[in-house]
Amino acid sequence: MSSAYNHARPPAGAASLPAPDDPVAARLQESARRMAGIAVFSGVVNVLMLSGSLYMLQVYDRVIPSRNVATLIGLSLMVLCAYLLQGYFDALRSRMLCRVATLFDAGLQEHIHTALATLPLRGAKPMLMQQPLRDLDQIRAFMSGMGPTAFLDMPWIPIFLIALFLFHPLIGFTALAGTVAIIAMTLLSERLSRGAAKTAMDLSAQRQVLADTTQRNAEVIRALGMLDRFTARWSRANERYLRENIRASDVSANLGSGAKVLRYVLQSGMLGLGAWLVVADKASGGVMIASSIMMGRALAPVEVALGTWKQLVAARQGIKRLREICKATAPPAAPPVELPRPSRELSVQNLSVVAPGMERPIVSNVSFALSAGMGLALLGASASGKTSLSKALVGIWQAASGVVRLDGGALDQWRNADLGRYIGYLPQDVALFDGTVAENICRFDETATSDAILKAARVAGVHDMILRLPDGYATRIGAGGMSLSAGQRQRVGLARAVFGDPFLVVLDEPNANLDTEGEQALTRAIQALRAAGSIVIVISHRPSALAALDMALVLYEGKAIAFGRRDEVFARVSNASRQIAERQAAAAPAVARRAAAFEGAAS
Structure with missing residues (x-):
């Protein structure tokens, strides 16, 4: 199994080659070529299957009439050898089918994992998100079973x-x-x-x-x-x-x-x-x-x-679905030129965002620009589009219209792996993974150095907290970080977001589960990031997380209604809120008089 998998892995440098338009069809063609070699063994097996009939023919027509025991012994030894050869080639054929199926599976692993990681971002129904893996298992099970042997035997x-x-x-x-x-x-x-x-x-x-x-x-x-x-x-x-x-x-x-x-x-x-x-x-x-x-x-x-017809039907349907899913989730072609690390500005131009699988835009025509070292407070009531905007800024959701640029380059002009190094992101659901604290901080980068991990932990103010864990940085946190408290998960997630000195850092409710010590560490982290030339965008309803920011953007029903210096925006929002409250207070007596008149008329 391991050798088959290793043979299916692409050679060094193959990752840079363009992927075929239909990877499933390409793997099926490779499997068909391998099946051609297995068909030779099927021919040998089928020819040897004639030995039983020929043996009976000779026994009844030659041995019994002549009563020749020597002939019977000779024929019996010959048919025994034929049966042994038939069993050997039949077992060899089954083993080869198993390896062909394994190579088919291994050759699609990269595409399947890409589909599993992409389908949730495309608004796929929950029942479809794990379907590629189930389909691949069904296809491999059929290819390695008795089904193909029947079709290999039919031509004979x-x-x-x-x-x-x-x-x-x-x-x-x-x-x-x-x-x-x-x-x-x-x-x-x-x-x-x-x-x-x-x-x-x-x-x-x-x-x-x-x-x-x-x-x-x-x-x-x-x-x-x-x-x-x-x-x-x-x-x-x-x-x-x-x-x-x-x-x-x-x-x-x-x-x-x-x-x-x-x-x-x-x-x-x-x-x-x-x-x-x-x-x-x-x-x-x-x-x-x-x-x-x-x-x-x-x-x-x-x-x-x-x-095996039931398995054949399931495999055929799985191939059809798998081809459609792999085509729909195929990654875009890699940009021909590797852009340098962004270091100057973030520019958002007429950005509209639609949730995957939906049609109505959540964010409409938002435009703003930030220079290196700036910090933006992204404000607005619930369901105003703050989280949706943050997902578009880091490339999770594609823009329905408009564009997000880093140093003038649109996000799709970077390779995903390169762009990920330049972006830090802390979602509301921190989403840690089963592994050690160090692995989660360094984003499971096997080439990450201890100095880089320690630097991220210190910037996030979480180094001392990690040392108090049972095994320090080697502490395994379980699936979803279940062995950590909510506040600890959020602080480790912040260290992951700042790992590698990202240029753009987006933090969605980063202090939702933090105590006073954690909020102070968050403020210091934002200040350190800005001092290092990073752009920091924070979504929060608690003022303590906004103290280290100098800009503010207010969203209302998906539209930007205010953008500028933080204090100026806060003052404008406060004045607008006060004016609305005064108008409502002034209108209250008139409403009361109309209500009283209505009640009098009704009585």
């Missing part, structure tokens, strides 16, 4: 039919009619099972989404007494899946059993036909037995195909 069916024609034309025509009947049943299986298999697969994905949601929110479900309700939802989803799965299995089982019965009928019919030919002195007893065995061998690949 004519060999058995020709041999049966050589025994007697009537035997050959009977075998041909039976083969046509089995193939017709295979095509009927394809038509009837397609819809049921697709529905069962979709319901399975929905059930998996519900299971993931329950696991992710287990604490809330338990604390708020929602366990019984979610159990009922799970039961309904599981019942729908099981019902459709039974329907798909019934179709497959009925057709598979029908094909098996037809095969038994043909084998017995072939035996009866051979007996009639023997009685009529048109064939020997050996032909009667050999033709029955050979008929079973000829139809075996079709029966195997019917037995």
